[in-house]
Amino acid sequence: MSAPSGTSCILDKYIITLQNPLADIEPSGTQAVNAITSGTAYAQVVNPKTKLPKPGVQVRFSVDVVANTGGHDARHSAMRPKGKLLDCRDNTTEVETTICITQLDGRATVTFKAPIVSGTHTIIATCVSPACTSQASGHINVKVGGLKTIPTSPFYRQIGQTDFHLENNYLIPDAATILWRMAAAYHFEAQFKRNGASPPLLPLNDASLTWGGKFDIHGQWTTQGGHSEHRRGTVIDIRANSAAGAISTQNFKKFISLAKFFGARAAVHLSGKATQHFHVRLLGRGE
Amino acid sequence: MPNKLKFISLFLGTLLLFISTQAISALPGESIILDPNTGDYTLTYWDSDGPNARIRRAVYVPPTKIDPLLKSTFKFDDDSEIVYSYRITNGQKSRQSLITMLFDPISNIVSSTPLPTRFQDVDLATITQIDRAAVSAITTPEYWIGRSTTSRAGGLRIGWSYRDLRNDTDGLLPNETQTGFGFSSKDIPGIGIAQFQGNAPVPMYSGEGPIGELATEFAPIEQNDVVTRNAAVPTIRVPAPFDAAVLLDRIQTHMHTWIGMKLLDTTFSAQLDHYFQTATDAYRNQGQAGNGQVARILALLERQYEELERSDEEQVKKKSAVPAKIDKLAALVLYFDLKYVMQRASGR
Numbered sequence: 001m002s003a004p005s006g007t008s009c010i011l012d013k014y015i016i017t018l019q020n021p022l023a024d025i026e027p028s029g030t031q032a033v034n035a036i037t038s039g040t041a042y043a044q045v046v047n048p049k050t051k052l053p054k055p056g057v058q059v060r061f062s063v064d065v066v067a068n069t070g071g072h073d074a075r076h077s078a079m080r081p082k083g084k085l086l087d088c089r090d091n092t093t094e095v096e097t098t099i100c101i102t103q104l105d106g107r108a109t110v111t112f113k114a115p116i117v118s119g120t121h122t123i124i125a126t127c128v129s130p131a132c133t134s135q136a137s138g139h140i141n142v143k144v145g146g147l148k149t150i151p152t153s154p155f156y157r158q159i160g161q162t163d164f165h166l167e168n169n170y171l172i173p174d175a176a177t178i179l180w181r182m183a184a185a186y187h188f189e190a191q192f193k194r195n196g197a198s199p200p201l202l203p204l205n206d207a208s209l210t211w212g213g214k215f216d217i218h219g220q221w222t223t224q225g226g227h228s229e230h231r232r233g234t235v236i237d238i239r240a241n242s243a244a245g246a247i248s249t250q251n252f253k254k255f256i257s258l259a260k261f262f263g264a265r266a267a268v269h270l271s272g273k274a275t276q277h278f279h280v281r282l283l284g285r286g287e
Numbered sequence: 288m289p290n291k292l293k294f295i296s297l298f299l300g301t302l303l304l305f306i307s308t309q310a311i312s313a314l315p316g317e318s319i320i321l322d323p324n325t326g327d328y329t330l331t332y333w334d335s336d337g338p339n340a341r342i343r344r345a346v347y348v349p350p351t352k353i354d355p356l357l358k359s360t361f362k363f364d365d366d367s368e369i370v371y372s373y374r375i376t377n378g379q380k381s382r383q384s385l386i387t388m389l390f391d392p393i394s395n396i397v398s399s400t401p402l403p404t405r406f407q408d409v410d411l412a413t414i415t416q417i418d419r420a421a422v423s424a425i426t427t428p429e430y431w432i433g434r435s436t437t438s439r440a441g442g443l444r445i446g447w448s449y450r451d452l453r454n455d456t457d458g459l460l461p462n463e464t465q466t467g468f469g470f471s472s473k474d475i476p477g478i479g480i481a482q483f484q485g486n487a488p489v490p491m492y493s494g495e496g497p498i499g500e501l502a503t504e505f506a507p508i509e510q511n512d513v514v515t516r517n518a519a520v521p522t523i524r525v526p527a528p529f530d531a532a533v534l535l536d537r538i539q540t541h542m543h544t545w546i547g548m549k550l551l552d553t554t555f556s557a558q559l560d561h562y563f564q565t566a567t568d569a570y571r572n573q574g575q576a577g578n579g580q581v582a583r584i585l586a587l588l589e590r591q592y593e594e595l596e597r598s599d600e601e602q603v604k605k606k607s608a609v610p611a612k613i614d615k616l617a618a619l620v621l622y623f624d625l626k627y628v629m630q631r632a633s634g635r
Contacts (some may be wrong), residue, residue, distance in 0.1 A: 023366065151411055174439070175410050181436055184415045189432055191450045228498040252489045253452035257387055259486065261434050261446050264508070271491040279495070283439075284510070286502060 013132065014054045018043045018125045020052040020138035022112075027142050027213035029116035030231045037146050039140065043125035045132055046100050053106020058128040061085055061110040062097040063121055070119030070143065071166050071209030078218040083121050083142060086111040099128060114142045119223060142255040142277035144212030147233040155183035156202035159239065164219030167249055168261030170208045172233040175282035179204075179236060183260045191254050200245035205277060215226050226269075229279070240268060241276040297412060311371050317501045319508070321576075326352060328508060332501050336496030339379055343494050350487035351514050353385050354378030358600055359519035359616065361476050361623065368397055369476065371521065372426070372469035375483075377459045383485025384458030385427075388468065389446025390479055393520040396445065396470040398424040402435065404442050428467030445470060450584035458486045475627055476620045477522025477541045482513035517550070519620050531577055531632040532570040538624050539563045545617050555612035559584055570632065578629045585625055595622040 019041055026035040043061070045054040065082035068074055069107040087093040088100035088110060100108035112123060119142055126135045149157065156179070160168040167254040171179065183202045186192055194197045206232050209215055229235045239246040240255075247255050252268065259266040259280055269279040281287075320329045328347040333340055334382060356376040364370050377385040395404060400420040417632045421443075427433035431447045439445040447468055449458040459465050497505050522540055526533045540560065545551035562584045570577030588595060593604045593613045595618060603619055605611050613621070 031506075113530050153411075155415075158541060174406050177411065177414075178436075179419060180411050181414060184418060185434065188419065191432055191452075218444060226495050228495060228502075230626040250453055253457075253486070254448075254450075257448040257452060257484075259388065260512075261389060261444070261448060262436055263439060263444070264390075267496060268494060269492050271493050273493075286506065 004074060013048075014045045014057065014127070014129075014134075015042050015048045015060065016045050016049050016125055016127050016132060016136045017132050018123065018136040018138040020062060020136075022140040024121065024141045024143055025112070025114050026144055027116050027118045027211075027231065028095060028114050029214060030144075031229070031285075032287050033151070035232075038111055038113045040109050040111050041123050041125075041138060041140070042107040043102075043136060044106045045108070045127060046106050051105070052131070053102070055104050055106060057102045057106075057108070057110040057132055058099050060099050060122045060126045060128050061088075061108075062095060062126075063112065064124070065115075066118055066120040066122060070117060070211045071170075072117065072119065072216075072219075073164060073166055076164055076216070076221060078160050078221055080119075081115045081117055081221050081263075083115045083140075084113045085123075086113065112140060116214040117216070118143045118209065118211035128190055134156075136235060142213065144208070144232050145224070147210065147212055148173060148176065149205065150179065150207060150236075153180055153183060154157055155180065155187045156200075157245075158204045160205045160207075160237075162218070165209055167210055168206045168208075168213065168215070170205070170210055170233055171236065171282070175234045175236075178262050178282045182258060182264060185258055185262075189258070192251060199247075199251070200249070203239035203243070203245050203255050205239060207236040208233040229281070229286040234283045234285070234287050235279065236280050237269070238266075238278040238280055240278045241274060247278060290572060314499070314501070317497070317499065318436050319497075319505055328505075330497055330501070330505065332494075332497040343492070345490075345492050346488075347490055347508070348487045349508070350383065350386075350484040350512055352382035352487075353483055353485040353514055354380045355385055355388075355481075355483040355514060356518055357388075357481050357516045357518055359476075360599065361519050361560075361620075362598055365469065368471045369521070370469065370471050370474055371476070371519065372466075373481075373518065374464060374466045375459065375468070376464040381461040381485065383487060384449075384456055385483055386449040386452060386486045387446065387482070387484040389434075389583070390518060390520050391444040391446075391482065392440045392442030393445055393479055393575045394442050394472070394474045394522050394524055395425055396435070396443060396472045396521065398423070398435075402443060403437050406437055406439065409437055422527050424470060426467060426469040430464055431465070431468075446482075452486065455486060455488070466476075466493050472521035473525060475523045475525060475538075475624045476519040476520035477624075478517050478545060478548065478620060479520035479522060479615055481516045481518040481520075483516065484513055506579065512576035517614070517616055519616060523624065525627075525631075529631050531628050532567045534628055534631075535563060535567050535570065535577070535581070537568075538621070538628070542617075542621060545614070550614035550617040552612040555587075557586065560585070575632050578632055581625050581629050585622060588613070588622050592618050595619060596626075598623055 025039045041097040044056045084094035087095045087098045102108045121140045124137045150169045215230040265281045266278045318331045334343045358374040360372045423433035425433035566577045566580030594602045
């Protein structure tokens, strides 16, 4: 057998390993300036017997996305977007596969950049060397952490459609708390009552998907089609059209004032259309 | 108006319009234009509605066309709690009715149920009853709605909104005054910020409103949607059991925030600090003897203003033609807080 440097005429066989699971990162495209939307992964090539690292080995990295993850179901049309890798030659160009070379510690490192859509990605590392032909893979979750289902409440009801998504009602806990207290005030305050009766329960529509990220209403993966801010569990739509139970026009200003008190910000979207609604930034900012 | 002045005014208006158009432009055709005469913003943006994407336009009217005057009053009641009350006047220069006043944060108020002052302490199973108890603890004038919630900054957010908001003139009209806002607290006053809003049209977008770069550019305009004034609000928690040195330390720490608010001259602050230090040391080592040092701070304040003991902004007068080294409301608050320390240290 030869030394790990591989100088003998009998080739050593090396194995490749990859960190698994990799740390979660956030989807790109949000307005959150501190969101971490890229991460590094390294594959390590070692001699299985001596455990010594093998430098100078070419490792091909590629990336794929796991179907039906991140809150998106199988009925979406078109090809699902997936994250990109930075080309190891310049660490700048975004590519789908790249070849990196192991260093003295036997590690080849690649940078993964998240797409706008949440979901589980698989990073595959393959040795490109006669001495090492094995493959390793690791998962990386592109997700907004900490999202939870909106708690059930006696002050609102959830009406959202989920044609292409498993669930549409995820918020971060602080946003859910604000929503709850705002809805309770809407229910109890005299200004919203009619003939002494409380208004109908607030009709909640889309918030964020299970893992946040782009909420592609029409299941087309694209940035188009609205919901540009429903990505980090801080925004929700509340019905404000002519449908039964919607916030009535005469209460629009009062509702904006109510939202403002709770630190939220409400504006009417799709004004004049059948789907008119209040777009409520529960923490006062769009994300 | 003389022609030359007219020309300058027109030139400046056009320049501002030009700058607004040029500075804020994300996608081709998108813009945010400020009308310098009305203070309104016209947003032109691409709606993101898939293949139907097209240019939309919306007008954003900031709810800040008001000039509020706020008077804070604070005094002890029979239960040794401090009663805070407020009077608002919507100044005559206002172009909107005033519809909202809120304080955020204030340390705490007296309520039949303890109020959560941290978000992590909010339990949804009980919070509705707690919030309703808090609303009952707030003094609210007729035609207004009082509210309380947890501040995201820690502490409470207390506010009032005008109840009937159907018309553009609903609310406190320019030149009108409204009294009767208030609450009680066991905490002594500091200087906080009151936020006010005027009655502006409902922001309505035919699509989703601006997104992307334009949304980023518009965000600070949208965020800057309140007019602020200083107010005396519950800020400093009194230690239980009472400890004069600890309380004095808290008062001094709060006082230092006034320098950044331009309410306190730095050299005057340093002068006060000297007596704060000797008073704190005296309270720690000789008990009630600290009162003598606190009295020296009071004397320094009395050199700036007359009638501080009346605890009423309108009765307090500046002593000389020289600019005061401390803001009037700040002096009033500090005077009140220090008197409180002396009384409690004396066992009263």
